[in-house]
Amino acid sequence: MWQPATERLQHFQTMLKTKLNVLTLRKDPLPTVIFHEPEAIELCTTTPLMKTRAHAGCKVTYLGKVSTTGMQFLSGCTEKPVIELWKKHTLAREDIFPANALLEIRPFQVWLHHLDLKGEATVHMDTFQVARIAYCTADHNVSPNIFAWVYREINDDLSYQMDCHAVECESKLEAKKLAHAMMEAFKKTFHSMKNDGRIHRNSSSEEMSQELESDDG
Numbered sequence: 150m151w152q153p154a155t156e157r158l159q160h161f162q163t164m165l166k167t168k169l170n171v172l173t174l175r176k177d178p179l180p181t182v183i184f185h186e187p188e189a190i191e192l193c194t195t196t197p198l199m200k201t202r203a204h205a206g207c208k209v210t211y212l213g214k215v216s217t218t219g220m221q222f223l224s225g226c227t228e229k230p231v232i233e234l235w236k237k238h239t240l241a242r243e244d245i246f247p248a249n250a251l252l253e254i255r256p257f258q259v260w261l262h263h264l265d266l267k268g269e270a271t272v273h274m275d276t277f278q279v280a281r282i283a284y285c286t287a288d289h290n291v292s293p294n295i296f297a298w299v300y301r302e303i304n305d306d307l308s309y310q311m312d313c314h315a316v317e318c319e320s321k322l323e324a325k326k327l328a329h330a331m332m333e334a335f336k337k338t339f340h341s342m343k344n345d346g347r348i349h350r351n352s353s354s355e356e357m358s359q360e361l362e363s364d365d366g
Contacts, residue, residue: 206253207323209296209316211261212238217299217313222284227297230313235291238317252296252316254330255279256337259298279338283311285331287324292317296324298331 212234219226251262259277277300285298297315304310318324 206251206260206262207318207327208248208264209250209252209318209323210238210248211250211263212295212315212317214300214312214314217311219311222299224286224288226284227286227299227313227315228289228291231289231295231297231315232291234313234315235295248319250316252327254327254334256334257341259331259334277314279331279334280342282331282335285328287321287328293321294318294324296327 212231215230215233217226217230249264251260251264253260253262257279259279259282261275261277263271263273263275265271277298281301281303283299283301285296287293287296289295289297294317295315296318297313300312300314301309302312316327318327
């Protein structure tokens with residue numbers, strides 16, 4: 150069909166304008182982004198990220214302390230105070246009393262961590278300086294599971310008193326281990342004090358045994 154030049158030109162311009170509009174308005178589709186709800190992720194690790202410091206030591210039942218007299222501590226010197234502590238404790242319990250403390254013997258200090266009802270360590274802790282422990286033993290007639298030590302407690306007025314502390318272990322072997330660990334702690338403390346000049350160079354561990362006697366039976 151023949152069309153005048155003017156009409157053909159108008160038709161061409163119309164088609165060109167339409168295609169230009171399409172090219173202008175057309176946009177490539179954006180990639181589809183799908184957001185998923187966060188899934189619950191379970192982290193299975195042998196060591197929890199927020200874990201309370203595990204205390205190395207022996208679970209014990211702290212029987213308490215009682216003042217004792219004397220300056221020289223020989224075998225059997227803790228028998229009487231231990232019997233006193235044992236009687237007080239057995240009267241307060243019905244059957245087997247659960248461990249209420251964790252005894253941790255270190256080179257220079259002994260830490261007694263008190264446990265809560267769930268058996269976990271609390272912030273309450275008693276600290277004993279190894280250099281002020283005069284005697285320790287795991288040999289008691291009232292019970293072979295008891296470990297005791299005599300400690301020089303310094304008061305606010307700088308006076309001191311000798312206190313006998315006792316704990317009940319789960320077995321006789323555990324009590325013996327504590328006695329040996331205490332002696333090893335004393336040896337390390339003694340050598341450190343000797344190197345620092347707080348003990349005369351000519352002193353020996355045997356001479357210092359008057360400050361700490363260990364009788365593990």
